[in-house]
């Protein structure tokens with residue numbers, strides 16, 4: 566019907582009315598990515614947000630990502646369409662347990678992945694992303710023991726790549742990446758022998774051993790775009806397909822399913838929807854707040870990471 570208003574028109578109208586920008590993580594549904602002013606990984610989005618003139622930032626992703634955006638854009642109103650969009654890695658690592666480790670092991674350097682709560686970031690010595698974790702660990706003097714948290718697979722990968730012996734690793738895992746199985750990847754390789762394999766470092770070691778490339782979602786997208794190959798098996802959350810297809814026209818992408826859901830979709834990431842995006846723009850809720858003293862402490866390890874990477 567000509568002139569009918571769609572939900573997308575409404576979102577765009579409220580985006581203007583609120584002087585808002587919409588940021589989407591790679592793991593969001595394609596219709597949300599298409600509406601976004603920027604698509605990226607958590608650090609790219611948090612850092613990129615200040616290049617826009619706006620009063621409100623809607624982060625379409627999970628809660629810890631919206632908190633990272635707030636950390637770097639404290640004066641802005643930061644919204645997340647679903648405040649209950651969590652993360653199994655964040656849940657695996659309570660701040661009280663990290664504080665208890667610190668008390669028992671005051672000499673350890675605590676390296677925390679971005680997938681942690683703001684309270685855990687505030688307890689940490691330095692932060693890392695899946696893109697820069699090897700560089701960050703290599704920047705720490707060899708004689709200083711490390712606690713790497715919270716992802717066991719990323720930690721084991723970093724330990725193997727850096728050869729670091731004095732590194733303890735937390736036992737957290739991503740419910741999707743950790744349940745990609747080597748045997749499913751082996752069958753996909755037999756089915757598509759021409760394809761190169763790109764895997765996210767939160768996957769188990771047997772999967773990573775079979776990969777031609779291991780990297781963050783952002784680096785998987787740029788790596789596939791620069792390869793001559795035309796076919797790729799991707800071991801990552803399926804939301805990244807949208808950016809892969811946009812960046813690599815004509816190339817084919819095969820995703821393998823994880824054992825946990827027989828799919829490759831993070832259930833938390835998929836809690837966002839166009840309807841919730843519209844509602845949060847209209848109501849200016851749910852808002853992300855970070856207490857000033859936590860923010861001050863969390864900015865210290867973040868600043869250290871940014872100086873190293």
Ligand code: CIZ
Pocket residue numbers: 590591605606607608679680694695765780781782783
């Ligand atoms: O860095 C991020 O945004 C995460 C959590 C994953 C990735 O590789 O994009």
